[in-house]
Amino acid sequence: MNSQNGFLLSFIKYGENDAVLHCFTEEDGFQTYFLKGIYSKRNKKKALLQPLNKLTFSINPVRGNGIQSISKFELVKNCDVDADIRANTVIFFISDFLNQILRLENKNPNIFLSIEKFIEELENKNYQSHLLFLMVILKIQGVAPLMNEGNFLDPETGTFSTTPTHQLFGEEISAIWKNVLCTENLYATKIHSSLRKDFLDSLLVYYHYHISDFKNPTSLEVIQQIFE
Template identity: 65%
Template sequence: MNSQTGFLLSFIKYGENDAILHCFTEEEGYHTYFLRGIYTKKNKKKAFLLPLNKLNFSVRAGKSGSMQTVSSFEMLNLHDIYTDIKANTVVFFISDFLNQILRNDNKNLEVFHSIDEFIDQLGAKNYQSHLIFLIKILKIQGVAPLLGKGDFLDPETGTFIQSSTHPIFDSENSLFWKSIISSQDPYGIKIPSPKRKNFLDSILVYYHYHISDFRTPNSLEIIQQIFE
């Protein structure tokens, strides 16, 4: 039996009463667990199954090569983000995003603490925090653009150059990228609301170039509608 602390990225109902959890843990990185009996009528902890909820698990090791089983778990933090429609939409989008791009990641405390920081920002009603967070993840993964003197970001090479190579990476969007990458306080940078859709689109384009097998999250359309 061992203890794990992790963020719930996704969960799938298995059979009548059980679930399979995909989490990013402080101790082991991305991990999948089997949770027995969570959907029984008497189990009130099914309410804890919320995207990006921070949980502490007691885990039993299975047979060699088999999935570990959660014997018990508790919620560590209670946030208002799940009752705020904008924040809740962002949470679903980011959990979908992370469940995809962290799937092969082992222990990474910088990623783990960045998720914590992002949730705090979102809880403080920083509704552009997901845009900053996605670029911070690129920096941690070592694929963020390299700073240069150019005014236009080339998404394919990840460099700033003197002329535009992609219509969405105009000088304005490119300046947002450069400011976030170079800032000591990126969450303090303000991206005007009318510009956020284009900026998010530019982030998705960049991920397609630099993250293998990246797919656009299904929740993209919802988050774009919420922030129109």
């Protein structure tokens, strides 16, 4: 039996009382776990199954070709945003996003620490932190745009050009990309509320070009409505 710390990305009810959990762990990266009896009437720990809660798991050895099972788990830290609708919407969006793009990710301390930093920013009511977190992930994955003298970001090549190449990447949105790429304190970047939707759309377009098989998170429509 071994122990793991990890962020809960998603969970699916399996049968009457069990669940399958997808987590990003500190030691082994993306992992899928089987959790028995979590939905039984006497089990009070089902309340801990919230997106991006940080949990510690005791893992049973794998038998045959099955998935690893959890013998017990405890809460390390929950996302302290329960009464905040906007923050909760952001949490669901980012957990949805990470559940998709980290499926093949092995141990990556930079990503693990970046999730902790993002949650800290959101708890401090930085309501644009999800936008900047998407930029952090691009940097960690090594596919962030390269800086040059152009004023218009070309999302396909990841470089700046002197003329527009995509309708979403006008001068204002491209300038935000440049500003975020150049700043040391990324989360201190201020993005005007009127530009946040277009900036998020531009981020998702960029991900489509540079992350294999990327699909827009299913929670995208909800987060766009909340921040209109």
